[in-house]
């Protein structure tokens with residue numbers, strides 16, 4: 785019997801985001817705006833994972849996400865898996881790709897950066913998508929994933 789499958793009951797139509805690092809589950813939920821959604825949502829955490837030891841899972845019924853919405857998750861939690869479900873079947877299963885640019889989502893840690901002193905959106909480039917390092921367009925400050933602070 786498949787233990788992982790039993791823990792995550794099937795949904796008819798919707799999105800399953802799997803392999804979320806357990807310490808990122810609630811941040812991912814916030815980024816997706818789950819609080820404002822009216823469709824049925826299941827959040828699971830500390831599920832056993834062969835790859836990670838433990839993982840988080842989010843299931844959202846009757847909701848499909850744009851690439852832009854999904855790419856925000858990848859900034860915080862690389863290697864997260866997307867499953868799109870239609871009629872109880874997985875019709876799409878893949879890793880979520882990190883975007884090339886991140887606009888208005890991440891705070892620049894440099895207090896002197898213009899984005900911390902003017903009413904404007906932050907703008908980062910992904911400089912190394914293996915290491916998930918991003919660089920501020922305005923001041924050049926590089927940030928590693930553990931330092932990322934969301935706006």
Ligand SMILES: [Zn+2]
Pocket residue numbers: 892893894897898899920921922923924925
């Ligand atoms: Zn900056």
